[in-house]
Amino acid sequence: MIFEHRAVPPFYKNGFVLGCEDTREGIIIDPGDEVDELLDAATQHGLSIKAILLTHAHLDHITGVGKAKRVLNVPIWLHRDDNFLYEGVVQQGQMFGLAVDPQPPVDDFFDGEGPLAFGRYRVRVLHTPGHCPGGVCLVVTKDTKEAKDTKEPKEPKEPKEPKELPMLIVGDTLFAGSIGRTDLPGGDMETLLRSIRDVLFSFPDETVVWSGHGEPTTIGRERRTNPFLI
Numbered sequence: 001m002i003f004e005h006r007a008v009p010p011f012y013k014n015g016f017v018l019g020c021e022d023t024r025e026g027i028i029i030d031p032g033d034e035v036d037e038l039l040d041a042a043t044q045h046g047l048s049i050k051a052i053l054l055t056h057a058h059l060d061h062i063t064g065v066g067k068a069k070r071v072l073n074v075p076i077w078l079h080r081d082d083n084f085l086y087e088g089v090v091q092q093g094q095m096f097g098l099a100v101d102p103q104p105p106v107d108d109f110f111d112g113e114g115p116l117a118f119g120r121y122r123v124r125v126l127h128t129p130g131h132c133p134g135g136v137c138l139v140v141t142k143d144t145k146e147a148k149d150t151k152e153p154k155e156p157k158e159p160k161e162p163k164e165l166p167m168l169i170v171g172d173t174l175f176a177g178s179i180g181r182t183d184l185p186g187g188d189m190e191t192l193l194r195s196i197r198d199v200l201f202s203f204p205d206e207t208v209v210w211s212g213h214g215e216p217t218t219i220g221r222e223r224r225t226n227p228f229l230i
Ligand SMILES: [Zn+2]
Pocket: 056, 058, 131, 172
């Protein structure tokens, strides 16, 4: 999988470009102030971006949506329960003393679990509220149907890249060594902990987790060492 992430000040929020190495179809996730870097990465990989997916609608995750939409002209996806935050992005900015432009309307709301697709990859959408009402976790897996049909020997192969699938992109629900804040509108600690324990911790220990801020981690590491969850 083609995988790029970028973060810029002041929020150092991770934005992502994911692409299929075979078909060159891709998606952009959470374009914020680093949207130009994400668009450059997509161009450098020759990707045809199919969708803009949002893990949630806090301003740091959506300030680049308008630019991405203008350049790519592809649908914007969000969970319905975060649309009030999305439409209130100007007011969110005022809370932080920032002038933020309104963003173009959401085109599609996540309905159930998807799936969305880019090339040979699938994105399943799991609702993980708590940090905000419409937070979601994006579960990225490779479509294995073709792989099963190939007659390749079953010898263990060197992994081409360190990122084994499925991969979770969890927004601000869970961080390496921490959890999302719950003091913003619609946040709720009990709900957040339930989302992490019931939804995220149902994945195997080795599952790689990319959060909205900071470095990647794994489900197992957080299960064992996260001070908010042990
Ligand atoms: Zn957030």
